[in-house]
Amino acid sequence: MYEQISHSLLNEILDELQPNAYERRRDLQHFYTRLGANFYAIHNLFERLYGQRDDFELQMQRLVETLVRKYMHRPRELKDLDIAREKDHNWFLSQKWVGMALYSAGFAGNLRNMAAKTPYFQELGINLVHIMPILKCPVGKSDGGYAVSNFREIDERIGTLEDLQTIADEFGKRDILLVLDVVVNHTSDEHEWAQKAIAGDKKYQDYYYIFDNREIPDMYEQSMPEIFPESSPGNFTWNETMQKWVMTVFHNYQWDLNYSNPAVFIEMIDVILFWINQGADIIRLDAVAFLWKKIGTTCQNEREAHLLLQLMKDCCQVVAPGALFIAEAIVAPVEIIKYFGEDAIIAKECEIAYNATFMALLWDAIATQNCKLLTQGLKSLPGKLERATWLNYVRCHDDIGLGYDDNDIRAAGYDPFAHRQFLIDFYTGSYPGSFASGVPFMRNDKTGDARISGSLASLAGLEKAAQSGNEQEIRIAIDKILLLHNLIMAFGGIPLLYYGDEIGTFNDYSYRDDHDKLGDSRWIHRPTIDWQRVELRKRQGTIEYTLFAALKKMIAIRKETTAFADFNNRHLIDTNNEHLFAFMRFDHNRSSKSVLVVSNFSAEPQTLDLQTLAHEGFGTSGQLIDLYSGQQPVIEEGRLPIQPFHFYWLSEY
Structure with a gap:
């Protein structure tokens, strides 16, 4: 948008810059086009945040100078990638992306060894890798890497900038996206x-x-x-x-950090662009809900925090439009949706956000063996923007918070306080008959609240089952793990596996012997990978083989199924059965068949009445095939039997 006042200021700023510093470059046309297109928005946002200051124009000049400098230092191959992604602006909504989050030290020992693990990602089908915080942190006061003491130096215990460049180069050759953290709060x-x-x-x-x-x-x-x-x-x-x-x-x-000071914003946009220029395709912005502090509020989700993110996005679109933002905002559904931005279609803040609500609801369904709260909670989840997407995950480096909306809990037939206490007791193993081996995190004795730590395999019962040697319980636990993964693969968004889950890694209790980790139970699910155990993925009959092979197959099928791309092409299905969770995925180009995803959270067989789907136009024009097994399901008098903790990806043929 052209607006005289802001563009007059822009011309003054550009005139004051030393022209010889950048005019010798012949590729500035894209920068100027983007700067001109975005400057009205940049100026407007910067003025709303800092326009009352006497040094506003000076700070505005410093911001533009920062953008020019960062563009000039952007490598040619990354500028070419920006142009390609501008032409294919929906590239990240494709079903082909499947991610993994990991600590480089726990996964490979250090960054130098990470590049050598690239074939492992390709073997499984992973093409988006989130390397958890790698920046310099103090010993013993790191908060798992989120207490940064230098925003431009990699922690020497992890590696070097040269090591990261090797990873970025290897990933780039193989079309694997690199995700890095910037702690902005x-x-x-x-x-x-x-x-x-x-x-x-x-x-x-x-x-x-x-x-x-x-x-x-x-x-x-x-x-x-x-x-x-x-x-x-x-x-x-x-x-x-x-x-x-x-x-x-x-x-x-x-x-x-005090973002009411524009110098802080300029420093941090400089940091973000520094890592984007190192080859990061996606930047995970940590703790974005806390960016603006205001007396009399919770100091979370403030309007100004969103303005800051919009300004960050506009600045990055000028320098590196091919890079994306992930919003790390673990907040209520009505708030999380705002971190995509206000535009009806385009994400004007962050293109990607964690679907923490979906994750927590899945764990409720596993514990209760019903989908009442899962279905109710998702009905209350606001729709996302068209050109934005979720990160769907079962586990991550953090705890499991039980931040369900109380109204949704009541609508599902539970008392909110009692139900949360049940889940805490269940997943920490104190509820009678619980299969879980989790531990509490940040228990609040005043409120009775707590969050839950534990690896996927341990929370799903695989740890206890393996220790007992009970083959039936092992099989059930594996079924639960695959049931959960089927949903993050098919729901709509980018599935994000957590390292070690692909082979069923158990809790790591050694953190209790480490003085620096003892007070933080989340270290129980931040493992050091045993690569000898990883080799068991090649030996049939092992837990590792069963899980790895199943997930590899699931990922491959997902990538071939265009209905799993994320274009708001999902519709929840009322199954009239509280144990079954089902939804329809439609191909947004209508070039292939729809897919019915149905999951049984019960320990007992259930049946789905396919006649209830007649109004969806599903199952009326042909035979059904399960995309995952490649087999026709048995249908008895219009009813589809579903075994305990099993799922179907059904399509017509």
């Missing part, structure tokens, strides 16, 4: 900015929320919840050297 207290603030530098004290006394912190505390009430109660920490209070929403060594 806070830094470590050992970061250079924090250290300068501690030393008394007013410039860097303004990078954080720092106060002389408790008056303002107490105002914040009246409405701010505690994120880690067990290990880090409150939201402020006293710094003895400064004799001041610092906002520390997560841990006392993680200082919250």
Whole structure:
């Protein structure tokens, strides 16, 4: 959009830049086109956030200079990739993408060894790899890599920038997307900015929320919840050297950045573009819900946080339009949907968001053996934008939060408090007959609340079954694991496996012997992969072989099934059976058949009345084939039998 005031300012800024620094490059036409197209939005957002400041125009100039500089340092092959993705702007909605999240140290020992594992990803069918935080962090105060002490240095215990470049090159040759983290909400207290603030530098004290006394912190505390009430109660920490209070929403060594200061925004957009220029296809923006703090609120999901993300997106579209954002916002469904943006179609904040609601609902269905809350919760999940997508996952590096909407729990026939207590007891193994081997995370004795830690295999009962040697229980646990994965593969979005789940990795209890990890039960599901055990994936009859082969097959079929692309082409089905969860996937180009996905969460066989699907136009024009098994299902008098913890991907032929 052309608007005279903002574009006049842009011309002044460009005139003041040293032309010889960039005019010698012949590829600036794309940069200027994008900058011109986006500058009105960039200027408008920057003015809404910082227009009241006397140094507004100076800060605006610094922002544009940052974008120019980052574009000039963007490698030619990445600029070409940007152009290709601009031409195919829906590329990331394809069903061909299947991801895996991992810690490089736990998966391969270090970054240098990661590149050598590329054939393993290809063998399984993984073509999107999220390497968990790799930036420099203090020993013992890292929060699993999310307390960054240098935004441009890789932790020497993990590797080097050259190692990462090798990975990016290897992935690029094989069409594997690289996902990296940028922690945008806070830094470590050992970061250079924090250290300068501690030393008394007013410039860097303004990078954080720092106060002389408790008056303002107490105002914040009246409405701010505690994120880690067990290990880090409150939201402020006293710094003895400064004799001041610092906002520390997560841990006392993680200082919250003050985005009401435009210098902080410019620093962080520079950091984001730095890693995009290193070859990251996707940047996972950590803790985006917390970016703006306002007295009298929870300091989460504020309007200004969304404006900041819109501004980040517009800036990145100028420099690197082929790169995507993931919103790490584990918040209520009505809030998470906002992190895609406000546009009716295009994601103007983050193209991808974690579907934490779906994940938590799946674990409820496994524990209750019914789909009442799963179905109700998904009905309450707002629809996403057309050009945005979910990350669907069963487990990740984090805990399982039970943040279901109380109204949905009641609609499913449960008391909210009692039902959450049941799930906590069930997955921590204290409920009679529970098969799970999880542990509580951040139990709050005041509220009775807790979250759940544990690996997929251990929570699904495979650990207990394997220890007992009960073959039937082992088979049931494997069926549950595949049942859960079938849904993240077929639901709509990008399925994200968690490393080790493809071979059934159990809980790692060794964290209890590590002083730096003892207070954080999430380390129980952040394993070090035993590659000798991984080799068992090649030996028939082993748990590893059964799981790996099944997931490999599932991934391959997903990639061939165009109805599994994500174009808002899903429709939930009322099965009239609380144990069955079903939905229809339609091919958005109508070039192939629809697919009926039906899953049985019960320990007993169930039947689906196919006559109830007649109004969907399904099952009336031909025979049914299960895409996963390649076989025709047995249908008895119009009813489809489904074995316990089994699923079908049904299509007509």
